[in-house]
Amino acid sequence: MDKVLIADIGVEGGGVTIFGKKSENVWSFWSEGTSMELDENDDESWRSWSSEPVSSLNLVLPNDWPLFHPAEIHPDFLEWFRDAYEMARAILPEDQRRYQYEHRHRHWLKVFGPAR
Numbered sequence: 001m002d003k004v005l006i007a008d009i010g011v012e013g014g015g016v017t018i019f020g021k022k023s024e025n026v027w028s029f030w031s032e033g034t035s036m037e038l039d040e041n042d043d044e045s046w047r048s049w050s051s052e053p054v055s056s057l058n059l060v061l062p063n064d065w066p067l068f069h070p071a072e073i074h075p076d077f078l079e080w081f082r083d084a085y086e087m088a089r090a091i092l093p094e095d096q097r098r099y100q101y102e103h104r105h106r107h108w109l110k111v112f113g114p115a116r
Helices: 075-090 094-103 105-112
Strands: 004-011 014-023 026-038 044-050 069-073
Touching (some): 004 075
Antiparallel strands (some): 004 014
8 A cells, every 4th residue: 555644734834744554454654744944044944854654643743733733634544633632632731732722723623523
């Protein structure tokens, strides 16, 4: 099976795209993304990166992923993200949890759609 886009999430100055590949009924996941950095002259520098494949989505997502803006979630993984979302929000520091609720929460709920 070819690589499948699992999730695409972004923040100002970068983002993360999670890919997966199923082989012999076992999924592996990795992330690819871009980050913007400022050099000593405050000039923007963009760099691309990718992670090594892992066996769990938990291991490939950034700890603060609910703070990211969701662009796309693969339909087959919506339920996993719905379940993981509340747990991930709960461990954010209070100020980040408040920011996330005010600025990102409605976007996540829109991407998740109605619960099944």
